[in-house]
Amino acid sequence: MKQHKWGLIILGLAIFAIAVTFPFWYGKGKSTPPVLSLETPEIAGLARKECIEDKAFMRADHMKLLKAWRDEAVREGKRVYTARDGRTFEKSLTGSCLRCHSNKEQFCDRCHTYVGAAPSCFDCHIVPGEVKK
């Protein structure tokens, strides 16, 4: 009888250990960040391989920038953005972001899938080269 009891305890502990560590070993392959592609004809042709603002700012705040652009363009009719270094850009998802990042799937979508974001912008905004279904 005693032996039987120990067996159950060990089995219980084993199940517990598997359950507790499950998140660490399950889907291990998925935890590597995606490789983001910058290989587009537009970017290849740039004299300086730079985004509108610096990379860290873009990575952290592009959503805020885009929403500000939308409000300024649509509500105030201000359609030209002057970057900190003086370059000017059209305040446009399709006309600016996707002109350079024309490989939306390998750039925007890859990162959004990884972080679990799903911007609804493209329900309305056009992705160049994509036919609306």
Ligand code: HEC
């Ligand atoms: C329900 C449809 C719809 C959705 C969803 C939508 N937009 Fe728009 N957006 C519009 C329309 C219509 C205009 C006006 C077009 C114009 O005046 O050039 C516009 C204009 C803009 C503009 C300025 C003009 C341009 O060519 O881009 C920006 C920037 C913009 N939206 C960003 C966004 C962002 C970012 C999202 C997602 C967070 C978004 N929009 C979601 C319909 C939409």
Ligand code: HEC
């Ligand atoms: C003039 C071309 C150009 C335009 C326009 C442009 N980008 Fe970029 N973007 C780049 C380049 C080049 C890089 C790489 C910068 C670097 O490595 O320093 C980049 C980097 C980024 C990054 C950082 C990626 C990473 O690896 O962390 C994000 C996010 C981004 N862009 C989003 C956007 C969004 C959103 C827009 C529109 C608001 C936009 N870009 C407009 C050329 C552009």
Ligand code: HEC
């Ligand atoms: C390096 C990763 C990365 C890249 C590359 C990237 N994004 Fe994002 N994006 C994010 C993150 C993180 C969020 C925020 C998600 C959240 O807050 O839920 C986000 C959110 C957004 C939002 C706001 C969504 C909403 O509904 O609030 C828009 C719009 C957007 N991204 C557009 C773009 C576009 C356009 C590109 C390509 C030109 C792009 N992003 C490339 C990481 C990225």
